[in-house]
Amino acid sequence: xxxxxxxxxxSLFLSFGLAAMxxxxxxxxxxxxxxxxxxxTSFPIEKVYLHLDKPYYAxxxxxxxKAYVTVEKHQPSGLSGIVYVDxxxxxxxxxxxxxxxxxxxxxxxxxxxxxxxxxxxxxxxRAYTNWMRNxxxxxxxDRTINIGNAIDNKVNTFISxxxxxxxxxxxxxxxNIVYKDPTSAPYAEKKVSWQLxxxxxxxxxxxxxxDAKGNLLVELPENDAPTLTSGSLVTAIDMGDRxxxxxxxxxxGSITNFDVQFFPESGQLTNGVRTKVAFKAINAxxxxxxxxxxxxxxxxxxxxTFTSAHLGMGVFAMTPESGKLYTATVTFPNGxxxxxxxxxxxxxxIGLTVNNSDPxxxxxxxxxxDVFLQRKQxxxxxxxxxxxxxxxxxxxxxxxxxxYSAAIPKAKFPTGILQxxxxxxxxxALCQRLVFxxxxxxxxxxxxxxxxxYTVRQNVKMSVTALNKTAPVIGSFSVAVLDDATIPSxxxxxxxxxxxxxxxxxxKGYIEKPNYYFNKPDQEKxxxxxxxxxxQGYTRFNYEDIxxxxxxxxxxxxxxxxxxxxxxxxxxxxxxxxxSIRLIVPDxxxxxxxxxxxxxxxxxxxxxxxxxxxxxxxxxxxxxGRNMVINVNGELYQKVNKNPNVADEIVNIDSVIxxxxxNSHKQYQSSRVLKEVVIKAKSVVxxxxxxxxxxxxGLSPQADHEINPDQLKGCPILINCLSTMAxxxxxxxxxxYVTRDYNQGKKTTPVQIxxxxxxxxxxxxxxxxxxxxxxxxIFLNDGLSGINRVxxxxxxxxxxxxxxxxxxxxxxxxxxxxxxxNVITFAVQGYSKARDFYVPKYEVGKSSVxxxxxxxxxxxxxxVITDKNGVAAFNFYNSDARxxxxxxxxGLDGDGNLGRQVIHFNVK
Numbered sequence: 001x002x003x004x005x006x007x008x009x010x011s012l013f014l015s016f017g018l019a020a021m022x023x024x025x026x027x028x029x030x031x032x033x034x035x036x037x038x039x040x041t042s043f044p045i046e047k048v049y050l051h052l053d054k055p056y057y058a059x060x061x062x063x064x065x066k067a068y069v070t071v072e073k074h075q076p077s078g079l080s081g082i083v084y085v086d087x088x089x090x091x092x093x094x095x096x097x098x099x100x101x102x103x104x105x106x107x108x109x110x111x112x113x114x115x116x117x118x119x120x121x122x123x124x125x126r127a128y129t130n131w132m133r134n135x136x137x138x139x140x141x142d143r144t145i146n147i148g149n150a151i152d153n154k155v156n157t158f159i160s161x162x163x164x165x166x167x168x169x170x171x172x173x174x175x176n177i178v179y180k181d182p183t184s185a186p187y188a189e190k191k192v193s194w195q196l197x198x199x200x201x202x203x204x205x206x207x208x209x210x211d212a213k214g215n216l217l218v219e220l221p222e223n224d225a226p227t228l229t230s231g232s233l234v235t236a237i238d239m240g241d242r243x244x245x246x247x248x249x250x251x252x253g254s255i256t257n258f259d260v261q262f263f264p265e266s267g268q269l270t271n272g273v274r275t276k277v278a279f280k281a282i283n284a285x286x287x288x289x290x291x292x293x294x295x296x297x298x299x300x301x302x303x304x305t306f307t308s309a310h311l312g313m314g315v316f317a318m319t320p321e322s323g324k325l326y327t328a329t330v331t332f333p334n335g336x337x338x339x340x341x342x343x344x345x346x347x348x349x350i351g352l353t354v355n356n357s358d359p360x361x362x363x364x365x366x367x368x369x370d371v372f373l374q375r376k377q378x379x380x381x382x383x384x385x386x387x388x389x390x391x392x393x394x395x396x397x398x399x400x401x402x403x404y405s406a407a408i409p410k411a412k413f414p415t416g417i418l419q420x421x422x423x424x425x426x427x428x429a430l431c432q433r434l435v436f437x438x439x440x441x442x443x444x445x446x447x448x449x450x451x452x453x454y455t456v457r458q459n460v461k462m463s464v465t466a467l468n469k470t471a472p473v474i475g476s477f478s479v480a481v482l483d484d485a486t487i488p489s490x491x492x493x494x495x496x497x498x499x500x501x502x503x504x505x506x507x508k509g510y511i512e513k514p515n516y517y518f519n520k521p522d523q524e525k526x527x528x529x530x531x532x533x534x535x536q537g538y539t540r541f542n543y544e545d546i547x548x549x550x551x552x553x554x555x556x557x558x559x560x561x562x563x564x565x566x567x568x569x570x571x572x573x574x575x576x577x578x579x580s581i582r583l584i585v586p587d588x589x590x591x592x593x594x595x596x597x598x599x600x601x602x603x604x605x606x607x608x609x610x611x612x613x614x615x616x617x618x619x620x621x622x623x624x625g626r627n628m629v630i631n632v633n634g635e636l637y638q639k640v641n642k643n644p645n646v647a648d649e650i651v652n653i654d655s656v657i658x659x660x661x662x663n664s665h666k667q668y669q670s671s672r673v674l675k676e677v678v679i680k681a682k683s684v685v686x687x688x689x690x691x692x693x694x695x696x697x698g699l700s701p702q703a704d705h706e707i708n709p710d711q712l713k714g715c716p717i718l719i720n721c722l723s724t725m726a727x728x729x730x731x732x733x734x735x736x737y738v739t740r741d742y743n744q745g746k747k748t749t750p751v752q753i754x755x756x757x758x759x760x761x762x763x764x765x766x767x768x769x770x771x772x773x774x775x776x777x778i779f780l781n782d783g784l785s786g787i788n789r790v791x792x793x794x795x796x797x798x799x800x801x802x803x804x805x806x807x808x809x810x811x812x813x814x815x816x817x818x819x820x821x822n823v824i825t826f827a828v829q830g831y832s833k834a835r836d837f838y839v840p841k842y843e844v845g846k847s848s849v850x851x852x853x854x855x856x857x858x859x860x861x862x863x864v865i866t867d868k869n870g871v872a873a874f875n876f877y878n879s880d881a882r883x884x885x886x887x888x889x890x891g892l893d894g895d896g897n898l899g900r901q902v903i904h905f906n907v908k
Contacts, residue, residue, distance in 0.1 A: 002558070006344070012660040016500060017395070018318065021128065023616075027425065029384075029396045029416065031427075031547070032423065032427065032547065033384075033394055036386065036389070037391070038548045039389070039551070040072070040389035042551070042851075043551070044389075045071065045072065045389060046069060046071050046079060047069070047070050047071075047074075047141075047500075047501060047505045048063050048068070048069050048083055048128055048132070048140070048141040049067070049068045049070070049141060049497055049500045049501055049505070049891055050066070050068075050085070050141055050143070051065065051066045051068070051862075051891075052064070052125070052143075053482075053857045053860045054480065054482055054487055054856070054857055055145070055479045056112075056145060056146045056147070056487075056660065057113055057147045057148075057536050058148045058151075058660065058661055059113055059114075059115040059118045059120065059147060059148070059150075059151060059152070060114075060115040060151055060664070061111065061664070062110050063110060063111040063113065063125070063145075064110050064112065064860045065085065065113055065125075066108045066862035067100060067102070067106065067108070067109070067127060067511070068105065068501075068891070069083055069106070069107075069129060069632060070896065071105075072389070072390070073354050073414065073502055073896045074896030074898060075105075075388075075778050075894065075895060075896035076104050076105025076106065076894060077105045078105065078128075078130060080102060080131055080558045081101065081102050081559055081561050082100065082129065082130065082558035082561070083102055083107050083127060084097065084099055084110060084124075084127065084128055084129070084638070085097065085100065085125065085127045085526070086098075086124075086127070086638075087123060087124070087125055088123060088125075088640060089121070089271060090122045090248075090250065090649075091727065092640045092643065092722075092724065093724035094640065094723075094724045095118075095721070096513045097115070097720075098617030099562075099831055099832055100832055100834070102147055104175065106476050108110045108863065109834045110834060110835050111125075113147060115151050117710060117711070118149070120147060120148050120149040120153055121146075121147065121248065121653070122144060122145075122146055122147075122183070122250070123145050123146075124144055124145070124643055125141075125142075125143050125145060126141060127140065127141040127142075128141065128554045129826050130557070130636075130639070131556065131557070131558040131559075132486070133556050133636065133638060134552060134554050136508075136640065137638075137639070137641045138508050139505065139508075141500070141505075142645060143495060143645065143648075144646070146649065146656075146657065147653075147659065148653045148654065148661045149661075150182075150665035150668065151664070151665070153182070153654070153661075153686060155179055155180075155187065155239075155245045155247065156180045156184070156237045157178065157180075157650060157652070157654060158175050158177070158178045158180075158654065158656040159249050159652060160175070161174070161175050161232075161254040162174045162176070162256075163256050163803065167533055169224060169225075170223060170224060171222065171224065171225050171255055173218060173220045173223075173228055173251075173255065174220070174640045175218040175220065175233055175254070176216070176217055177216045177218065177235065177247075177249075177416065178214050178215055178216075179192075179214040179215075179216065179237055180214050182665065184336070186210070186212070186213050186214030186883075188213070189211075189212070190209065190238060190239070191237070191238040192209065192216050192235050192236065193206070193212060193235070193236050194205065194206050194207070194218050194234065195234045195235075196221075196223075196231055196234075197234050198227060198231035198232075199230075199739060200728045200739075201728075201731060203223075203231070204220060204221050206218065206219075207831040213691070218235075225257065228251050228255060229253070229254065229255060230251075232249060232250050233248070233249045233251060234247070234248050234249075234476060235248075235249070244876075247311040250754075251283060252284075252646050253647075255284045256280065257283065258283055258284075258289055258330075259281070259331050260281045260282075260333045261279065261280050262277055262279050262328065262340070262342055263277065263465040263534055263535050264276075264277050265277070265352070265353055265433060265534060266349075266350075266431045266433075267472060268343060268349060268351075269320040269326075269343050269344070269346065270320065270345070270349035270350070270372075271317075271322040271345055271346065271348070271349075271350070271371070272320075273320075273350075273351045273369050275317065275319070275320065276353065276534070277315065277318060277342070278313065278314070278315045278329075278531055278535045279291075279308075279315070279316075279535070279810060280312055280535040280767070281330065282312055286512075286647035287312075288308070288313060289312045289332060289333055290308045290333055291307075291308050291312060291332055292307040292330075292331050293306055293328050293329050293330040293337075294306070295326055295327070295330055295342070295770070296327055296453050296487070297321075297324045297326055298324055298326075302768065303318050303319075304316045304318045306620055307343040309528055309531060310516075310528040310531070311512050311513065311528075313528070313532060313535055314531065321346045322346075324683055325344075325628075326341075326342040327340065327341055327380055327699070328340045341512065343666050348371035348372045349368070350366065350372050350399075350422070350430055351365055351367050351431060352364070352371075352422045352431035353365040353366075353433075353485050354420060354433045354435050356435045356436070357523075357526075357527070357530075359410075360409065360411075361408060361409055362407070362408045362412060362435065363405065363406075363407050364383075364405065364406050364408060364420070365401040365403060365404070366381075366383075366403065366404050367402060367404055368399065368403070369402070369857075370402070373399065373401070373402055377399055378399065379398075379399050379422070380398055380425040381399060381422060381423065381424060381430075382394065382396055382422070382425070383395045383397070383421075383422055385408075385417050385419065385420045386418070386541065387413060387414055387416050387417060387418045387419070388416065388506075389541060389695075391411055391710050392412050392413050392418075393408060410437055410439070413437045414437065414439075415438055416437060416502045416503075416506070417434055417437075417502070417503065417507070417533070418430065418434070418435050418437050419433075419437055419541060420433045420434075420435065421543060427543075429543050429634065432602070433533075433534075434533040434536070436529050436530065436532075438521065438526065438529075439519070442897065442898050443466050443467065443468055443473065443892070443898060444469070444899070445477075445889055445899045446465040446467075446901070447463075447464045447479075447887060447901075448462065448903070449887075450462070450546050452465075452906075453907070453908055454878055454906070454908070455878070455907065455908055456744070456853075456880045456907060457842040457853065457877055457879070457880065458842075458877065458878050458907075459875055459876075459877055460875060460876055460877070460878060460905075461873065461874075462479075462875065462876075463872065463873040464866065464872050464873075464889055465866075466866045466870040466872075466899060467870055471870075472868065472869050472871070473866065473870050473893040473897065474865070474870070474893060475865070475870075475891055475892060475893035475894070475899070476863075476864075476865055476893075477864040477865070477866070477889050478860075478862045478863075478864065478891060479860070479864050479887065480859070480860050480888050481857070481858040481885055481887045482889075483663075483698070483855070483856045483879065483881045483883070484876045484883060484884040484885060484904065485883045485884070486659050486660050486662075486856040487659075487856050487886075488659065489902075491515060491519045491902065492513045493500060493513050493515065493516075494515045494861070495514060496514075496518065496544065496736035497890040497891070497892070497899075498519070499514035499515040501898060503517065503518075504606060506540060506721075508536075510644055510645055510647050511536070512647065513534070517532070535602065555636075560605070560606065560607030562603045562609050562828070562830065563604065564583060564603070564607050564615060564617070564632065564633050564828070565601070565602060565603040565604070565633045566601070566602060566630060566632040566633050566638060567601050567602070567630075567631050567633075568596050568600045568602060568619055568629070569600055569628065569629050569631065570624075570627055570629070571627045571628070571629055575599050575601075576596055576600050576619075576628060577596060577597065577598045577599070579595065579600065579628070580593065580594075580595060580621045581593065581594055581595070581602045581604075581619055582617070582618045582619075583604050583607065583616070584615070584616045584618055585607065585614075586608055587610065587611075587613040587614070588609060588610055588613060588830075590609075593673045600672065608831075609828050609829075609830030610831055610833060611832065611833060612716035612827060612828075612830060613827070613830050614826070614827055614828075615825065615826060615828050616628050616823065616825045617632065618823045625822050625851060628821070630821065630823075630824050630825065634719075634763070635717070635766075635828070635829070637720050637731075638730075639732075660856065663856055664856075666852070667861050668856045670851045684877050686872055689800075690703070690777055690798050692755055694757075694800065696697060696757070696785060696796075697785060698782070698783050698787075699779055699782060699785045699787075699796065700779060700783045703777035703778055703779055703798075704778055704780045705726070705777075705778040706775060706776065706777055707722075707725050707726070707730050707778075707885070708775055709770075709774055709775060709802075711770075712771070713770060713771065714768060714771050714777075716770075716829045717766060717768075717827055717828075718765045718768040718769060718770055718772070718799075719762065719765035719768075719783065721770055722736075722776065726776070726778055726797065727778065728740075728795075729751060729778060729797070730742040731744075732747070733747075734763070735762055735904055736762065736795070736797060737749070737750055737751060737794070738794055738795045741794060746794075749793060750762075750792050750793055750794070751789065751793060751796065752782075752793035752797070753765075753796075753797045753799070754797070754798045755799045755801055756799075756801060759791075767826050767827070767906050771802075772801055772897065773800065773802065774800040774801060777797070777798045777800070777802070778795070778796075779795060779796040779798075780795050781794075781795065782795075782796055836883065837857075837860040837861070839876050840877055842877050852880050853879040854879060854880065855881075858878065858879055860875065861874055864889070883906070884904050884905070884907075885905055885906075886902060886903075887902070887903050887905070888900070888901075889901050
C-alpha cells in the first residue's frame with residue numbers, strides 16, 4: 001500500500017520538514033511548493049465581477065453597474081486603479097466603452113442604451129483590468145445580455161426551425177417566422193425578402209409572402225452545419241411606401257443536433273482500475289440535453305447504464321479491460337440515438353478518485369494496476385491541492401501497493417474550486433481532479449424593510465446588517481430593487497457574485513445556470529456540482545509551465561491611473577535626454593511637466609482626463625525646441641474574442657421578455673411630449689462616395705460594407721472603433737486584413753487605407769475621432785482599379801472626412817493650422833463620469849408628478865457601506881406598480897468574504 005506519511009501544508013510560507021524518501025527524487029516536493037508560491041506572488045490573479053441592476057434591457061434604458069475587482073482570496077484588489085467595461089454587439093464590435101477609476105477595488109458606472117443606435121438583439125458586456133490583458137481573455141468578465149426595443153419596433157417576430165440531415169453531411173434547414181404588430185395582430189400578405197449571411201457576405205437569397213396568420217416559411221438551401229450555425233438569417237418585410245423593416249436571426253442552435261463527451265475521473269481508462277466516468281450532453285446551442293444510454297464492449301456485453309442527472313450531465317462507473325473497445329449508445333430527448341467511442345483503455349496507469357459527499361472530509365483513493373505497480377513500486381509520488389494559486393495541502397509518499405485510501409479534512413481548504421494533482425517524482429502531473437469545497441461560510445446579510453407591505457409611491461426604508469458568522473463587518477455592497485411583474489426572476493439562471501467569483505471565473509467554457517448550485521444548496525445540488533467539476537475544463541493553473549519556470553510574457557503593467565508616454569527626438573532622429581515636456585488637458589484645467597530620461601523617454605502618470613478629452617504635449621520650452629519631434633506611445637486596444645456565452649442568447653426576444661417590453665412601451669408613451677415641428681426646405685446634400693475621386697476609378701460602384709456617421713458618433717479614437725466595426729476585416733499587428741485571407745493564414749498583405757483620396761498609414765487613425773468622419777467604405781477587393789497590384793495590398797478602406805465650410809483666413813490663422821512636430825494634440829479616452837440614479841420623491845397626500853410612474857428598476861445604489869456595527873440604511877419611493885417587488889443586495893468585506901441576499905415585499 002502507499003505510505004501514510006502524508007505531510008500537510010498549512011500555508012505557502014511554512015518550512016516543510018519532509019520524511020526521508022526511499023530514493024533521490026529528480027524534483028523534491030519543496031520545489032513544487034516553492035515554485036508555485038513564487039508564481040502566485042509574481043502573477044496574482046485579478047477577477048472582475050459586475051453587478052448589473054437587471055438581467056435584460058430595452059432600447060432607451062440605462063445599464064447601471066458596479067464593478068468588484070478582487071485578487072487572492074477574493075479580497076478587494078489594490079493592484080489596479082482602472083477597470084475597463086465594454087459593450088459589444090452581436091458582430092463582436094465594441095459600441096460603447098467605460099474607463100472607470102477604482103477605489104479600493106470598487107467602481108460604479110452606467111451605459112445609456114441610445115434608442116437611435118441600439119437595435120434589438122443580443123449584446124455582451126465584458127470587463128477587465130490592464131493587468132488581466134496579460135493572460136487569457138477567456139477569464140475576463142463576459143456576460144451576454146439581451147436588449148429589446150419597444151419604441152421603434154413595429155414588427156414582433158417569433159422564429160422556429162426544423163432541420164434534417166442529407167447525404168454528404170449537408171443539412172436542410174427550414175425556418176418558420178411569424179410576423180405580428182405590437183398589438184399581436186398578424187401581418188398578413190406581406191412581401192418579405194431574406195438573405196443567409198455569414199461573415200458579412202450573403203451566401204443565399206430569396207423572397208416570400210406571409211400567409212393570413214403572418215407566417216412565412218423560409219427554405220434555406222442545403223449546406224454544411226458550420227456554415228449554417230455560424231450565419232444569420234436577415235429578413236426585410238415590406239410595410240408599404242418603400243418602408244422595409246429588417247430583422248436578424250442568428251442561426252446558432254437552429255439545427256437539431258446533439259453531442260456527448262465522456263470524462264474519466266483520472267483522465268484516462270486504465271486496465272483493471274475501477275473508474276468513475278462523467279458525461280455531458282448538449283444540444284446545438286450548447287445547452288444541456290437530458291439523455292440515457294448504455295456502455296457495451298466490442299463483444300456486445302453491457303457493462304454499465306447511465307442517465308443524466310442535471311442539465312445533460314451525469315456519471316457512471318466501470319472497470320475497463322485492456323484489448324476491449326467500449327462504446328456508448330445514447331438516446332436523446334427527441335428519441336434519436338447515436339453511438340460514441342469511449343477513450344482507449346491504457347494497459348498501465350494510476351488513478352486518482354475523490355469522493356466529496358462527506359461534509360467533513362475529502363475521501364481520496366489512489367489506485368494503480370499491476371503493470372504500473374511492477375514498474376513504479378517504491379517510487380515517490382506527490383499529492384498537491386491548491387486553490388486560487390495557493391497550496392493548502394501537499395504530501396510525499398512511496399508506492400507500495402495497488403491502492404490506498406485516506407480522508408483529508410475539508411477545514412484545510414477555503415470555499416471554492418480545489419485542484420488536486422498527483423505528480424510523479426519528476427514533476428509530471430499524472431492525474432488531476434477538481435472538487436468544489438462549500439463551507440457555506442459566506443457573509444450573513446439581513447436585508448429588511450421597515451413595514452410588512454406598502455402602497456404605491458410610498459417611502460420604503462430598508463436596512464442591512466452584515467455579519468461574518470457573528471461578528472459585524474465593514475463591507476461594500478450594491479442594491480437593486482426591481483418590479484417582479486415586469487422583470488420576473490429565475491434565480492437559478494442569475495449570475496451572482498457567489499456563482500461568478502467562486503465558480504465560473506475559474507473555469508473555461510460555458511456554465512449553464514451557474515447560480516443553481518448556490519441557490520438554496522442541498523445534497524442533490526452538491527452532487528451535481530461535483531459532476532460539473534468532472535466535466536468542465538480547468539487550465540488557468542498549469543503546473544507543467546510552473547515547474548519548468550515558463551512564465552507568461554508580461555506586456556502591460558497594472559495601472560494606477562491614466563498614463564501618457566512617448567519619446568522626444570530631434571528632427572534628425574536622435575533621442576533628447578533631459579528634455580522638457582509639458583502636458584495640458586484644457587477641458588480639465590490640468591497641466592504637468594516632466595523631463596525625458598537618457599534615452600529620450602517620458603511618462604506622465606495619473607493624468608486626470610474626464611470623458612473624451614484632448615491632450616496637448618509641447619517641447620517648445622527646450623533650447624532648439626523648434627527642431628524637436630514628439631512621438632506618443634499609442635494606447636493598447638483589447639482584441640475581441642468570440643462570445644463564450646452564445647447559449648444565453650435569446651432569439652425570440654419579443655416573446656421571452658414581453659412583459660418588460662410592454663412596460664417599456666408604456667413608459668415611452670407616458671413620458672412622450674409633443675413639440676411644435678417647423679418644416680423648412682433643405683437642399684439635398686450629396687453623400688460622400690469614392691466615385692468623387694478619380695483615384696478610385698475601377699472600384700465597384702457599391703462598397704462591400706459601409707460605416708455610417710451615426711455608428712461613429714462619440715467614438716473617441718477612430719482606430720479603436722474601426723478595429724471592431726469594420727465588417728469583413730480583421731485588425732491585427734497594427735494593420736487591417738481581409739478576414740477571409742487572415743483566417744487562411746495570409747497575414748502579410750494588409751488593406752490599403754485612404755482618407756478621401758490620400759494614402760495614409762494605420763497609425764494616422766489614432767489621432768482622429770469618429771466625429772471627424774462622414775462615412776467609411778470597405779472594399780474586399782480592388783475590382784479593376786489596380787490599387788492592390790500597385791501598392792502590394794489586399795482590400796481598400798476609404799475614410800471620408802467631414803467637409804468644413806471654407807472661409808477666408810489670415811496668414812497667422814493658416815500657420816496655426818499647420819501641425820507642429822514639437823507640439824501635438826490627440827484624443828484620449830478619459831474616466832467615464834458615473835451618473836446618479838434618479839429617485840423621485842413623493843410628498844404624502846400630494847400628487848407631485850403628472851402621469852404614471854412605471855419604473856421597473858425601482859432603486860439602484862452601488863455605494864451601500866456598512867459601518868463598524870455592520871449596519872447600513874437607505875430609502876426610496878415605490879412606483880405606481882402594484883404587486884411584488886424584489887430587492888437584491890450583494891458585495892464583500894475587506895477580507896474577501898462574499899455575500900448575497902434576495903428578499904421580496906408587497907406593494908398594494
